[in-house]
Every structure is written in structure tokens, then in C-alpha cells.
Amino acid sequence: xxxxxxxxxxxxxxxxxxxxxxxxxxxxxxxxxxxxxxxxxxxxxxxxxxxxxxxxxxxxxxxxxxxxxxxxxxxxxxxxxxxxxxxxxxxxxxxxxxxxxxxxxxxxxxxxxxxxxxxxxxxxxxxxxxxxxxxxxxxxxxxxxxxxxxxxxxxxxxxxxxxxxxxxxxxxxxxxxxxxxxxxxxxxxxxxxxxxxxxxxxxxxxxxxxxxxxxxxxxxxxxxxxxxxxxxxxxxxxxxxxxxxxxxxxxxxxxxxxxxxxxxxxxxxxxxxxxxxxxxxxxxxxxxxxxxxxxxxxxxxxxxxxxxxxxxxxxxxxxxxxxxxxxxxxxxxxxxxxxxxxxxxxxxxxxxxxxx
Amino acid sequence: xxxxxxxxxxxxxxxxxxxxxxxxxxxxxxxxxxxxxxxxxxxxxxxxxxxxxxxxxxxxxxxxxxxxxxxxxxxxxxxxxxxxxxxxxxxxxxxxxxxxxxxxxxxxxxxxxxxxxxxxxxxxxxxxxxxxxxxxxxxxxxxxxxxxxxxxxxxxxxxxxxxxxxxxxxxxxxxxxxxxxxxxxxxxxxxxxxxxxxxxxxxxxxxxxxxxxxxxxxxxxxxxxxxxxxxxxxxxxxxxxxxxxxxxxxxxxxxxxxxxxxxxxxxxxxxxxxxxxxxxxxxxxxxxxxxxxxxxxxxxxxxxxxxxxxxxxxxxxxxxxxxxxxxxxxxxxxxxxxxxxxxxxxxxxxxxxxx
Numbered sequence: 001x002x003x004x005x006x007x008x009x010x011x012x013x014x015x016x017x018x019x020x021x022x023x024x025x026x027x028x029x030x031x032x033x034x035x036x037x038x039x040x041x042x043x044x045x046x047x048x049x050x051x052x053x054x055x056x057x058x059x060x061x062x063x064x065x066x067x068x069x070x071x072x073x074x075x076x077x078x079x080x081x082x083x084x085x086x087x088x089x090x091x092x093x094x095x096x097x098x099x100x101x102x103x104x105x106x107x108x109x110x111x112x113x114x115x116x117x118x119x120x121x122x123x124x125x126x127x128x129x130x131x132x133x134x135x136x137x138x139x140x141x142x143x144x145x146x147x148x149x150x151x152x153x154x155x156x157x158x159x160x161x162x163x164x165x166x167x168x169x170x171x172x173x174x175x176x177x178x179x180x181x182x183x184x185x186x187x188x189x190x191x192x193x194x195x196x197x198x199x200x201x202x203x204x205x206x207x208x209x210x211x212x213x214x215x216x217x218x219x220x221x222x223x224x225x226x227x228x229x230x231x232x233x234x235x236x237x238x239x240x241x242x243x244x245x246x247x248x249x250x251x252x253x254x255x256x257x258x259x260x261x262x263x264x265x266x267x268x269x270x271x272x273x274x275x276x277x278x279x280x281x282x283x284x285x286x287x288x289x290x291x292x293x294x295x296x297x298x299x300x301x302x303x304x305x306x307x308x309x310x311x312x313x314x315x316x317x318x319x320x321x322x323x324x325x326x327x328x329x330x331x332x333x334x335x336x337x338x339x340x341x342x343x344x345x346x347x348x349x350x351x352x353x354x355x356x
Numbered sequence: 357x358x359x360x361x362x363x364x365x366x367x368x369x370x371x372x373x374x375x376x377x378x379x380x381x382x383x384x385x386x387x388x389x390x391x392x393x394x395x396x397x398x399x400x401x402x403x404x405x406x407x408x409x410x411x412x413x414x415x416x417x418x419x420x421x422x423x424x425x426x427x428x429x430x431x432x433x434x435x436x437x438x439x440x441x442x443x444x445x446x447x448x449x450x451x452x453x454x455x456x457x458x459x460x461x462x463x464x465x466x467x468x469x470x471x472x473x474x475x476x477x478x479x480x481x482x483x484x485x486x487x488x489x490x491x492x493x494x495x496x497x498x499x500x501x502x503x504x505x506x507x508x509x510x511x512x513x514x515x516x517x518x519x520x521x522x523x524x525x526x527x528x529x530x531x532x533x534x535x536x537x538x539x540x541x542x543x544x545x546x547x548x549x550x551x552x553x554x555x556x557x558x559x560x561x562x563x564x565x566x567x568x569x570x571x572x573x574x575x576x577x578x579x580x581x582x583x584x585x586x587x588x589x590x591x592x593x594x595x596x597x598x599x600x601x602x603x604x605x606x607x608x609x610x611x612x613x614x615x616x617x618x619x620x621x622x623x624x625x626x627x628x629x630x631x632x633x634x635x636x637x638x639x640x641x642x643x644x645x646x647x648x649x650x651x652x653x654x655x656x657x658x659x660x661x662x663x664x665x666x667x668x669x670x671x672x673x674x675x676x677x678x679x680x681x682x683x684x685x686x687x688x689x690x691x692x693x694x695x696x697x698x699x700x701x702x703x704x705x706x707x708x709x710x711x
Binding site: 132135150258316318323 | 448452497505506507509510511513514515516517518520521522525550645650651652653655656660685687688689690692693697698700701706
């Protein structure tokens with residue numbers, strides 16, 4: 001529970017918007033995120049396709065799926081390892097219902113039928129997973145969701161009629177509408193950016209809504225919330241449904257970006273990497289998962305060369321990730337966001353202003 | 357204080373015996389149904405099948421082989437899961453590196469058989485090397501974050517990633533098989549009739565000796581652990597620790613020492629199971645997560661922290677996997693998963709778990 005406890009301090013800037021009222025103060029409060037937004041919008045002008053797709057695209061997609069984990073873990077106190085699986089269900093469904101290279105399996109429905117249906121199925125799956133684990137707490141949730149995620153991996157590996165076994169699906173095209181090929185690097189980038197920003201804002205909004213506050217109450221003291229008259233289980237399951245929605249969108253974007261999905265998109269390693277992303281970034285604030293995803297993607301892309309450059313074996317990248325994760329868990333349980341917060345409050349204190 | 361504890365096992369056993377009799381008395385219909393089911397199951401196994409049954413289910417040999425494979429696989433799962441459940445029961449530590457310990461033990465055992473040529477001696481090596489890793493984990497890491505369940509779990513996760521990558525480094529990604537020793541190699545005849553030839557000659561089942569021996573060993577280990585937990589002083593300490601470890605330490609017992617010992621024992625069992633797995637199947641990249649999943653499902657079904665629960669859960673999951681592979685090829689993992697869902701829905705604490 002140590003991870004969840006850190007979020008008991010108000011999330012960054014909660015209440016400022018209501019209290020301030022003055023536009024200038026609001027802007028200076030949110031300077032960092034506004035600057036980041038502006039930067040992301042003009043990013044395609046300065047970056048090449050590699051950075052758009054491999055760095056920015058992956059960061060935002062993994063960030064979105066990790067965001068759904070962060071929402072459950074940070075605000076609900078339920079660390080669910082099934083979020084990558086929810087994304088995988090959505091990804092597989094878009095391949096099965098939509099277009100792929102396998103006419104025997106795929107239905108070849110247009111994207112505006114396939115995508116909403118895939119999201120609906122994935123949300124139903126995520127909600128069921130939530131209903132299954134909502135009655136348990138803490139480490140039991142991890143165990144059940146991990147068992148669920150691993151079972152789904154083995155199912156996709158063994159099942160040929162629906163999931164096409166070991167091979168999965170290839171050449172799944174991104175859609176083409178309004179005269180735009182959304183699979184091209186720049187349109188795809190903006191589509192991913194749009195959904196990532198939307199889900200970030202949605203999580204921030206929900207966390208301050210009555211539902212989000214009640215959820216945080218359930219996290220901190222379920223018995224007391226039950227006594228006041230809140231339906232604890234219903235709040236938890238609703239949180240799973242909301243998180244599954246974000247993860248499902250992330251899963252579909254993942255498939256459109258990759259043009260393929262296979263059992264190895266949802267294997268245990270990926271599931272665990274997602275938890276690492278969320279924890280390293282920090283479960284205390286919705287920006288955390290995106291920071292974690294950025295660090296992870298940068299490491300994944302460049303660690304091999306960097307390790308070789310300093311004379312180590314480049315293939316030991318996974319050890320590097322694991323050790324980094326261990327260090328964060330051992331020394332900064334609230335992740336990079338926590339480090340930054342502590343640094344900011346120290347700087348703020350020495351400036352004579354209150355840090356928060 | 358000791359007298360109370362010493363008396364406890366006997367009274368518990370006595371009440372359990374009474375409860376069984378009373379249960380039959382109060383549920384005569386259910387008792388009859390179960391008795392008929394048991395007799396039917398025995399008939400399925402022992403008698404040759406009539407032609408009609410073979411038409412529906414296929415050859416009896418296939419069914420019996422799946423059954424035996426399931427039971428022996430259950431024995432292997434029990435060896436892995438029992439350490440997991442013991443560690444969880446006492447320390448509330450979900451050791452997600454348990455699968456890595458299994459794989460590490462298997463690899464160490466493989467090295468030992470390569471060096472010494474003795475299959476039995478490799479068990480000692482596997483047990484000791486995994487126990488040392490377990491002691492190091494408990495002593496250097498988990499002792500420092502007691503009571504922080506989630507953080508401990510995340511640490512085990514990080515460790516499992518590092519371990520599995522290091523093992524790939526040392527032993528590579530290819531599958532390794534541990535050779536069955538000569539004296540256990542080959543099949544033995546079992547007194548089970550598989551079919552009757554048209555000449556009237558009966559065909560008996562041939563089954564790999566090593567699997568039967570290992571299953572017997574798993575049963576012996578299971579019974580031994582049950583006896584150790586229920587009849588010895590250390591067992592009393594462990595059970596008391598499972599129920600209330602704060603009280604145990606207040607009473608002056610050295611809980612930390614107990615934790616280290618149990619962690620070492622659980623890790624060592626996982627290491628020994630690694631050799632069994634390496635002989636039955638093979639050792640390779642990804643087996644660690646396979647056996648971690650198996651342990652998770654087994655203890656969720658059987659009940660966290662309960663050793664008889666782990667035995668029942670291991671048997672159910674082993675059987676469902678093997679029978680599923682034979683009869684519902686594309687959905688065999690879903691079968692184990694469905695069992696888990698049903699158990700969670702009806703009894704969230706597991707079949708023999710306590711809340």
C-alpha cells in the first residue's frame with residue numbers, strides 16, 4: 001500500500017482552478033503541462049518519422065495503457081496487471097472484426113463498426129476482470145489479475161480459430177477517412193496525441209469528480225466508506241470499467257501503429273513492463289505513466305547502443321530495466337513524479353513560497 | 357502455553373473425524389452421490405471400456421494417459437506451489453520470483469547432473485542453491501520492508517525480471533532437458549487394463565517409471581510437510597505465525613529466524629521442482645512465468661497459505677490442463693482459468709482457505 005499512500009497528498013494543483021479564477025495564475029500554475037502540450041503539437045515540424053513513430057507514438061500509447069493502470073492503482077488502490085490484457089483484447093478484436101491478412105478469421109467490417117465493438121468487448125472484459133478481483137484487496141488483486149493476464153496469453157497462443165495462435169494477425173491497416181490516411185506518420189501521431197491528451201484530461205477530471213473522490217475514499221478506508229453508505233464494490237467495478245475504456249483505446253491505437261498483434265504483444269513480460277512503466281513514472285499523478293513510458297521507450301530504443309558503447313553486453317537491456325525498477329521501488333516508491341515533487345517542494349521552501 | 361499447543365492437533369483431528377461422520381449423517385443424498393461418483397471414476401480407470409464409451413470419448417488409453425499425466429503434473433505443481441503458499445501464509449509475501457527460483461533450481465540441477473552424473477545428488481544442489489538465494493532475498497531485502505505487502509511484491513517482480521535475464525545470459529534461450537537416470541528410464545507395467553484384444557488378450561498400461569516415482573515423492577513430501585506442521589514444535593510455531601505473527605514474536609519466539617528458515621525451505625522446494633520439471637518436460641526461457649502462473653492459480657483455487665489446499669489445487673489444475681489438452685485443444689488454459697473463476701465466485705478465499 002505504500003505506493004497508494006503517497007497519493008493521499010492532493011494531486012498536483014488540485015483546487016487551484018476553483019480557487020484562482022485569474023487566468024494568469026492558472027497559466028503559471030500549469031506552465032509545465034501547457035508547454036508540454038504546445039511542444040507536442042509542433043513536434044512533427046521538428047522531428048523525423050522515426051521519432052514520431054518509435055519514440056513519441058510508443059510513449060503515448062504505452063502511457064495511455066499505463067494510465068489506466070495508474071488510475072486503478074493510484075486512485076483506487078487496486079494494482080491491476082490485466083490492463084495490458086484489456087488493451088490486447090481490444091487489439092485482437094479490431095483484427096478479428098476488421099481487416100487483416102487472414103480472410104478466414106477476420107470479418108472485414110469497416111473500422112467504424114469494428115472499433116466501437118472492439119472497445120465495447122474490451123470494456124466488458126475489463127469490467128468482468130474488475131468484478132472478479134474487486135472483492136479482494138491489495139496483493140490478491142495483483143495475483144488474480146496476473147493469473148488472468150497469463151491465461152489470456154496462453155489462450156491466444158493455443159487458440160487457432162479466433163486468435164490464430166502463435167502467428168497472430170498481420171497487416172492490419174489503420175483506417176482511411178476524411179481523405180486522410182491515418183496510418184501515415186503525421187496523421188497517426190496527431191490521432192494518438194489527441195486520444196492521449198483526452199484520456200489524460202479525462203483521468204484528471206474524473207479524479208476530482210465526486211466519483212473520483214469517493215474512489216479515493218474507498219482506497220483509503222473501504223470500511224468507513226461502506227459505513228457512510230457508499231457501495232464500495234460498485235465504485236471499484238466502475239473504476240475498472242473506466243480504466244478499461246482508456247486501455248481499450250490504447251490497444252486499438254497500438255494495433256494501428258504496429259499493423260500487427262500476436263500473443264507476444266500480451267505476454268507476461270509486456271504485462272510486467274507496463275506495471276514497471278506506471279510505477280517508475282509514479283502512481284500519484286496522471287502524468288506519471290507518460291513519464292514512465294518515455295523513460296522506458298528511450299531505454300528500449302537506445303540502451304542497446306549505450307550498453308555496447310560503455311563496453312557491456314547490449315542484450316542485458318532487460319536487466320537494466322529490472323535494476324532501475326528495483327532502485328525506484330526501493331528508494332522512491334512514488335516514482336519519478338515523487339522525486340520531482342520532493343525536489344519542487346524543497347526548492348519552493350528555500351524560495352520562501354509554499355511548494356504546493 | 358506449550359501444553360495448549362501440544363494438545364491442539366489431537367483435538368483438531370478428533371473434531372474433524374466427527375465432522376465427517378456428521379456431514380454424512382446430515383447430507384445422506386450428497387454422500388450417496390459422491391460415493392457413486394467415486395465408484396464410477398474407479399470403474400472408468402480400472403475396467404476395460406465398452407465400445408459405446410470408446411466411441412464417445414475415444415480410446416481408453418488416451419483418457420488414462422491424460423489422467424495419469426494430469427495427476428503426475430499435479431504432483432509437480434504441488435512441489436512448486438507449496439513453497440509459494442507457505443511463504444505467503446507466513447510472511448504475506450507474494451513471491452513473484454518463485455518461478456525464477458524454479459527455473460534456477462532446474463538449471464543448477466542440470467549443471468550438477470552434468471558434473472557428477474548423479475540425478476539424486478542434483479536435488480541436493482538445487483535445494484541448497486535456491487535456499488541460499490531465498491535466504492539472501494529474505495535477509496537483505498524483505499526483512500527491511502516488513503508489513504509493506506505491495507512494495508515487497510513489486511520488489512519480487514523486479515527481481516524476477518533481473519533473474520530471468522541473467523539466466524538467459526548464462527544458459528541461453530534454448531530448451532534444456534535433464535536426462536532421466538538409467539534405473540528410472542523406460543516404462544513400467546501398471547495393473548490397469550487399457551483394452552482387450554480380439555484374441556481375448558488384455559492390454560495393460562505402460563507408464564514412464566520416473567513420473568510415478570516423482571509423484572510418489574511429491575506425496576511423501578506433502579505428507580511429511582503436513583506431519584511437520586501438525587506434529588512438531590517448529591510446525592506449531594509456523595502455524596501460530598500464520599495466524600498471528602505479532603503475538604508469536606511477543607511470546608519471545610525468534611520470528612525473523614523462522615521467516616528465513618521458511619523462505620529457504622520454500623525456495624529450496626521450488627528448486628527441487630525445477631529438476632522434476634526439467635526431467636518431465638524441459639527448462640527454457642518462459643518456463644519461469646509458466647510455473648509462476650501455475651502456482652498462482654493453484655493457490656488461488658486451493659486457498660492461500662494452506663498446504664492441503666495447495667495439494668487439492670495442484671491436482672485439479674494438473675488434471676484440467678492435461679484433460680483439456682486432449683479433449684479441448686484450443687481452450688485448455690481457459691479450462692483452468694474457468695475453474696479459478698468459479699472458485700473465486702463461490703469461495704473467494706479458495707477451497708481450503710481461511711479469511
